[in-house]
Amino acid sequence: MTLSQSPRGAGLALLLLCAANFLDAMDVSTIGVALPAIQAELGMPATSLQWAVSAYVLGYGGFLLLGGRVADVFGHRRVFLWSLAVFAAASIAGGFVDSGPTLIAARLIKGIAAAFTAPAALALLLSVFGEGNARAKALGVFASTGATGFVLGMVLGGAATIISWRATLVMGAPVAILALFAAPYVLPRDVALGGKRPSFDWAGALTITPGLLLFVFGITNAAAEGWNAVPTWGSLLAAVVLIGLFLVVESKHKDPMVPLGIFRKAKLSHANLLAALFQGVYVGFQFIATLYYQDELGWSAFVTGFCFAFGGVCVMFLAPRFATVAQNRGTTGLMTLGVALQASSYIFWVLAAGHVNPVLLVALSQIPLGVGYAMTYPSVQVAALSDVEEDKSGLASGLLFAAFQIGGGIVLAAASAVFSAAPSMGYDAYTAGVSFVAILSVLVVLFAALGPRGSRAAVPAAYQAAE
Structure with a gap:
């Protein structure tokens, strides 16, 4: 028996799913400040x-598509x-690692677990909240907890490191265990599929998963x-071959892991590309700004975390x-304004760094960045989720989360390359790195503005009837 059919039960389900989403996002960044102690x-x-x-990140990004499809099937x-x-077991095990390889293995397993948890959680949220405004508000809360977990991961990691660096690995376990006990009572049961369960596309899984990894x-x-x-370059070449085979x-597969027709959905494809770009730009900026605050200004990791x-x-x-606004008035305009605010923050940082008080630099750059x-x-x-069928919601969620992870990796690598090469060319590394981010962010604004137009985000009938 579950409680999610009632408003109170729906609220408890949202709390539980948001807690899991927060943990998944938090673990991306929480260990960074503990690296010297490790x-x-x-x-x-x-x-x-x-x-x-x-x-x-390797486990998270590499297994997301598989995780989304497994959840659907x-x-x-x-x-x-x-x-x-x-995830909970790997978190606890992380507190007892005694070498670098065991630490890396624990982190990899947690990332793989998160790759299965995240798309399943978002698909469950769509099952619980079927009506337009209710769904928009729930998506907004869900999104805010994920983004907050990612941003606050450094702060929480810095606070935990005061006790022990091992606490950064273990601290998510109690929340995960509590969620496990509550989940059977508040999450909706899996709906039995009519007829024969779709066959699982093992050939697709065995090409796309190592390809993404x-x-x-x-x-x-x-x-x-x-x-x-x-x-x-060897890994990237092998990845291209495997993804091509996929x-x-x-x-040719009669029941493919990823129906290629899903990429013909304009809103989903545009949202995925935009997610990869704007998240990548943010991760690149965060990387360079963190180095500036610590290496140039001499701020501690804990203080740097509070900046973000x-x-x-x-x-x-x-x-x-803003999720409610997007649901009621359409997404393209709001996304364009959001990435424009972010671009203005990066441009301001380039122009003001070294010329204004550092505290003022942080405040005036973080406000438009946070709002955007x-x-x-x-x-x-x-x-991304406004025009997909309910039985594809896990897959669509996996695609979206994969876009976030892969986009972050690509732009971070490019920003790091610019940052490293700038001094040999006579440029300041921090100015060059954030300038690259700022220029790319302007291109992201143009891409966002070219997105599909519509009066409001459509809500599939499957979701309307989910309750």
């Missing part, structure tokens, strides 16, 4: 240390519960070792409201 205790070389962060609640249990690995490795490194397999928390507060409170992110993030989700 290196001191485990003796990890610098070349291996970055994989304590990257392993999570085998049941959203079932997959959510199993993957959340694995190698692609994410290659992009991540490029940020660490450069584009000329054999592991970088497209051939999907075009300022924008996170904007996201936390404004994203639910609060506009864009939920609008992208509303647009």
Whole structure:
């Protein structure tokens, strides 16, 4: 028996799903500030240390499409519960690692678990909230918790590191365990599919999953070792081959893992590309600004984290409201305004860094950045999910989350390359890096403005009747 049919039950379901979403996003960034302490205790070389962060993104980005399709085929609640249990177990195990390889393995397993949890959670949210405004508000809250988890991960990681760096790995476990106990009572049961369950596309899974893994690995490795490194270009070449094979397999399979026709949905395709671009630009800026605040200004990791928390507060409170606006008035205009505000923040940072008080620099750049992110993030989700069938919601969610992860990796690698090469060309590394981000953000604004037009985001009948 579940409670999600009632308004109170729907609220509890939203709380639980948002908690899981917060944990998934938080773990992307929470360990970053603990790296010096990890290196001191485990003796990890610098070349291996970055994989304590990257392993999570590798598992998360590489398994998202598989996670979304598995949830659609085998049941959203079932997959959510199993993957959340694995996430909790890997979190606890992380507190007992005694070497670099075991730490990286724990982080990789957590990332893979998050890749199954995230699309299942979003699909469950769509099942619980069927009506337009209710769904928009729920999506806004869900989006704001994900964005807030990502932004506040550094702050929470810095606070946990005061106790022990191991606390950064373990601190999500209690929340995950509580969610596991509550989930059977508040989440809707998986609806039995009429007729025979769709056959699982193993050929598709065995080509796209390693293809995405190698692609994410290659992009991540490029940020660490450069584009000329054999592991970088070798992985990317293998990824291209596997993804090409995947497209051939999907075009011939009677029940494909990813029906290629889904990419003909204009809103979904535009939203995915925009998600990759605007998230990538933000991650690139965050990387360079973090180095500037710590290395140039001498701020601690904890203080640096609070700089980004300022924008996170904007996201936390404004994203639910903007989701409702996107649902009622359309998404393209709101996304365009959101990325324009973000672009103005990056441009201001380039012009003002070193010329104004650092506290003023943070405040005046984070306000438009936070408001713009609060506009864009939920609008992208509303647009991406507004014209997909309920039995494809997990897949569509997986595509969207994969776009966020892969876009972040690509732009981060490019921004890192500009940042590293700038001094040898006579430019300031920080100015050059953020200038690259600012120029790219202007192009993102133009791309957003070219999106599909509509008076409001359509709500499929399947969702209207979900309750």
